[in-house]
Amino acid sequence: MNVVLLGAPGAGKGTQAAKMVEEFGLPHISTGDIFRKAVADGTALGLEAKRYMDSGELVPDEVTIGIVKERLQQPDCARGFILDGFPRTVPQADALGDALASMGRALDAVVLVDVPKSALVERLTARRQCRACGRIYNVLTDRPSVDGKCDGCGGEVYQRDDDTVGTVTNRLDVYERNTAPLVEYYRGRGLLRVVDGDRDPDDVFVDVTSILRGE
Numbered sequence: 001m002n003v004v005l006l007g008a009p010g011a012g013k014g015t016q017a018a019k020m021v022e023e024f025g026l027p028h029i030s031t032g033d034i035f036r037k038a039v040a041d042g043t044a045l046g047l048e049a050k051r052y053m054d055s056g057e058l059v060p061d062e063v064t065i066g067i068v069k070e071r072l073q074q075p076d077c078a079r080g081f082i083l084d085g086f087p088r089t090v091p092q093a094d095a096l097g098d099a100l101a102s103m104g105r106a107l108d109a110v111v112l113v114d115v116p117k118s119a120l121v122e123r124l125t126a127r128r129q130c131r132a133c134g135r136i137y138n139v140l141t142d143r144p145s146v147d148g149k150c151d152g153c154g155g156e157v158y159q160r161d162d163d164t165v166g167t168v169t170n171r172l173d174v175y176e177r178n179t180a181p182l183v184e185y186y187r188g189r190g191l192l193r194v195v196d197g198d199r200d201p202d203d204v205f206v207d208v209t210s211i212l213r214g215e
């Protein structure tokens with residue numbers, strides 16, 4: 001099963017992806033997580049990506065596309081994958097289609113997690129994440145049992161540098177400009193499935209599951 005999760009920052013793609021990993025055992029490929037790890041490791045990629053991430057801009061296509069192509073060649077992707085946060089531009093979507101075609105594969109579904117813009121700013125600024133395992137929390141609705149400590153792995157729960165009010169607005173603008181056109185792009189290819197993401201994550205996942213099971 002080759003799946004893309006599409007949706008604005010804060011729509012809940014990462015939360016749904018984590019549930020999909022558990023349910024379907026597919027690898028979760030989040031370009032944002034890949035970049036954050038590179039930043040934490042202080043690699044050349046991390047240094048370059050950080051310049052864009054801090055202001056909410058997109059890392060250039062040629063960098064991002066190369067990383068995803070390489071990742072898709074890994075053996076754990078042979079049975080399928082969940083792409084989260086990629087593609088984010090039409091050239092990325094074209095490159096993904098070409099890369100899959102050259103491997104004799106294709107996407108099975110693009111799931112749009114749809115959340116009204118008015119809800120996104122609050123969700124993003126309330127979001128917290130575990131630095132170690134990536135688990136997502138929310139200070140309003142889903143806090144860790146011990147403040148600042150991940151329930152799952154004990155890692156540090158922190159606020160992403162780009163989840164602050166200043167950067168969030170630009171990220172939403174960047175989404176509207178560069179990524180929202182992918183909704184029509186995939187609708188036109190008959191791949192788009194839409195779930196109402198403005199609900200409890202477990203309810204959203206019921207819909208995601210039935211889409212992926214072809215129900």
Ligand code: AMP
Nearest residue numbers: 031032052053057058059064085086088
């Ligand atoms: P995310 O965790 O998906 O919200 O991504 C965090 C940041 O990483 C974004 O604001 C971008 O700066 C960068 N990023 C993640 N995925 C991509 C992508 N597909 N294309 C370009 N930049 C990306």
